[in-house]
Amino acid sequence: MKNTTSNPRFLGAVSAIVWKDLQAELRSRELFSAMLVFSLLIILIFNFALELDIKTRQSVTSGVLWATFAFAGTLGLNRSMAIEKDRGCMDGLLLAPVDRSAIYFGKVISNLAFMLIVEIIVLPVYSVLYNVNLFQPGLLMIILLGSIGYVGVGTLLSAMSVQTRTRDILLPILLFPVVVPVLLAAVKASNGFLEGVELSEILFPINLLITYDIIVIALAFMVFDSVVEE
Amino acid sequence: MITVKKLVKRFGLKTVLRGVDFEVQPGEFVALLGPNGAGKTTFLRILSSLSRPSLGEVKVAGFRLPDEAAAVRARLGVVSHLPLLYGDLSAEENLRFYARMYNISNYELRVTEVLEMVGLDTRRRDLVRTFSRGMQQRLAIGRAVLHNPEVMLFDEPYTGLDQDASSMLDEVLKTVAAKGRTVVMTSHDLARAEDLATRFDILSRGVIAASTTRRQLRRSNLLTFYKEALT
Numbered sequence: 001m002k003n004t005t006s007n008p009r010f011l012g013a014v015s016a017i018v019w020k021d022l023q024a025e026l027r028s029r030e031l032f033s034a035m036l037v038f039s040l041l042i043i044l045i046f047n048f049a050l051e052l053d054i055k056t057r058q059s060v061t062s063g064v065l066w067a068t069f070a071f072a073g074t075l076g077l078n079r080s081m082a083i084e085k086d087r088g089c090m091d092g093l094l095l096a097p098v099d100r101s102a103i104y105f106g107k108v109i110s111n112l113a114f115m116l117i118v119e120i121i122v123l124p125v126y127s128v129l130y131n132v133n134l135f136q137p138g139l140l141m142i143i144l145l146g147s148i149g150y151v152g153v154g155t156l157l158s159a160m161s162v163q164t165r166t167r168d169i170l171l172p173i174l175l176f177p178v179v180v181p182v183l184l185a186a187v188k189a190s191n192g193f194l195e196g197v198e199l200s201e202i203l204f205p206i207n208l209l210i211t212y213d214i215i216v217i218a219l220a221f222m223v224f225d226s227v228v229e230e
Numbered sequence: 231m232i233t234v235k236k237l238v239k240r241f242g243l244k245t246v247l248r249g250v251d252f253e254v255q256p257g258e259f260v261a262l263l264g265p266n267g268a269g270k271t272t273f274l275r276i277l278s279s280l281s282r283p284s285l286g287e288v289k290v291a292g293f294r295l296p297d298e299a300a301a302v303r304a305r306l307g308v309v310s311h312l313p314l315l316y317g318d319l320s321a322e323e324n325l326r327f328y329a330r331m332y333n334i335s336n337y338e339l340r341v342t343e344v345l346e347m348v349g350l351d352t353r354r355r356d357l358v359r360t361f362s363r364g365m366q367q368r369l370a371i372g373r374a375v376l377h378n379p380e381v382m383l384f385d386e387p388y389t390g391l392d393q394d395a396s397s398m399l400d401e402v403l404k405t406v407a408a409k410g411r412t413v414v415m416t417s418h419d420l421a422r423a424e425d426l427a428t429r430f431d432i433l434s435r436g437v438i439a440a441s442t443t444r445r446q447l448r449r450s451n452l453l454t455f456y457k458e459a460l461t
Contacts, residue, residue, distance in 0.1 A: 091280060
């Protein structure tokens with residue numbers, strides 16, 4: 001039985017990985033800029049492709065938003081793990097005398113931070129282009145829950161796919177089928193908040209998101225060691 | 231310090247190691263030599279807990295692998311032909327990061343000490359991606375000795391280094407070995423291995439085909455011994 005979360009060494013390793021990722025990204029801006037530019041391009045393409053009236057625009061908002069987050073997220077997840085693999089740094093992490101799930105949690109937190117920063121920038125741009133108010137506490141909570149589930153499962157799968165030669169293609173192929181429940185629930189719940197329906201009507205997708213997040217993180221905690229081992 | 235008995239490693243249907251027996255005493259410097267594909271890197275990956283043995287017994291620093299892998303990793307320093315360093319971090323940031331991963335207390339002092347040891351204290355704030363291959367390899371050794379490991383594993387540390395960088399690496403390796411550490415190094419460079427190691431094992435076709443010590447070798451040279459072992 002793992003006894004890690006109360007272990008200061010475990011928490012120290014998690015924070016060291018997060019700090020290292022943020023520091024490296026602040027210098028290179030490689031991952032962040034790719035995700036951001038890609039997200040903005042998707043929004044612009046949708047904006048021009050779907051010449052819709054104001055009412056219809058509102059109804060497609062959550063779908064367009066989550067499609068944008070999902071595509072940009074895949075780009076970030078792939079790059080984040082590739083940085084570890086390409087210079088052998090993943091071996092450096094695996095050689096540290098800490099529980100390997102610390103590596104998973106460290107990568108999840110930093111990937112989530114990158115995704116949330118991109119989302120924070122994308123939301124106002126989307127609001128202006130589509131003339132929709134996205135700054136609602138309920139919607140922001142759904143974006144957070146959906147992002148946690150997406151990054152949780154994505155980080156695990158990217159640790160798997162990065163070990164293959166076809167990692168860029170393999171990650172979306174593995175990830176999108178698994179993440180369908182998150183995307184469906186997030187779109188449904190986001191739509192509910194945008195249309196101002198009663199909370200009780202969207203309780204099911206919200207509960208599904210919370211359950212998915214818990215299951216994915218618990219599962220990844222248990223299997224990450226096997227996933228990264230040769 | 232290292233005990234390996236009847237080690238077998240299979241990748242699917244391919245057997246890379248076919249019953250390796252290997253023992254290293256504390257303070258010994260063993261050069262593990264052999265042709266490409268002999269299984270040297272696989273063997274070191276198993277010793278470093280990065281790969282699981284298919285069969286056999288492996289003990290490093292008194293701890294059994296893979297069951298006590300974390301205890302082994304705490305006592306082990308590994309240098310491979312890849313630097314295992316982050317290009318977008320400076321030399322000291324890289325070492326600080328690994329010091330935190332190894333839970334080293336008061337690591338600032340240790341980071342400075344290690345940077346001085348590998349001769350990079352004047353470049354401590356420079357990004358690793360601006361370093362030459364030789365400098366990166368010296369910093370990689372610094373990273374590996376940061377936590378004062380009892381056992382060090384070097385996997386082809388001279389790969390891609392020019393003559394000057396190799397000579398500098400020689401000096402760093404001698405400093406590392408002089409501290410009484412147990413060292414296992416794989417290499418294709420017989421001259422360098424002969425200069426550094428106290429024992430020479432030849433790994434061929436997945437088994438240790440021959441073994442000799444520096445003292446025994448005085449009668450012949452390493453190249454002759456190596457060629458004879460492979461025939």
